[in-house]
Amino acid sequence: MKVARKIVLHFPAQLVEKAIAYRLVKDFDLQFNILKASIIPDSEGFIVLELSGEKDAYNQGIRFLTRAGVKIEPLSQNVSRNEEKCTHCGACLTVCPTGAFEVEDASRRIFFNHDKCIVCGNCLKACPPRAMELHF
Ligand code: SF4
Ligand code: SF4
Incomplete structure (x- = not known):
């Protein structure tokens, strides 16, 4: 079963320059569409994206992000x-x-x-x- 969710990823300073989003595609076969991003080198940053893929892979991708130190929130404005x-x-x-x-x-x-x-x-x-x- 496929899932697609809009989420906000908050990156601590030490993770900002790592290609975290790219890993979601390469390692978990997820697709993402960046809706908004604010990333400043040596500082905190966030990306608002729509992340989609097979449910199991999606959950694994979310676990990977959490373990990497990325804080994840559902998009609510x-x-x-x-x-x-x-x-x-x-x-x-x-x-x-x-x-x-x-x-x-x-x-x-x-x-x-x-x-x-x-x-x-x-x-x-x-x-x-x-x-x-x-x-x-
Ligand atoms: S009333 Fe206040 S909120 Fe509304 S446009 Fe003027 S400054 Fe902005
Ligand atoms: S206050 Fe009115 S104009 Fe402003 S975002 Fe809400 S609905 Fe739109």
């Missing part, structure tokens, strides 16, 4: 607002498809209702001071 950066300009009001932003009548400040957010990413680009932040 979350958008939050950095309250210190938000200037309550209102630019996010018109781009949010779910109405997660509302103007508070009395203060005219912009309220962010996290529960309505579907992580579409529109406000990340629209916010002038980059107060909306994406977290994995």
Whole structure:
């Protein structure tokens, strides 16, 4: 049975330059599609990828990564607002498809209702001071 999962791999500094992902292909016959990566030599890094292959091989690949010191998390994204950066300009009001932003009548400040957010990413680009932040 085949499995395909989106996961985040966190690399400690000593593993960043090793071709860990390549080993997944060569040794475990897995396929991967890198969705996002941030790797800085001599520092920590992460790769967001979709990893797929036969279930047993997939599990062996995950065990290999864990033993190598790679921390693995399922991909889950979350958008939050950095309250210190938000200037309550209102630019996010018109781009949010779910109405997660509302103007508070009395203060005219912009309220962010996290529960309505579907992580579409529109406000990340629209916010002038980059107060909306994406977290994995
Ligand atoms: S666009 Fe950014 S700065 Fe403006 S109200 Fe929305 S979150 Fe705040
Ligand atoms: S990420 Fe999309 S859904 Fe979530 S608050 Fe921003 S615009 Fe609205």
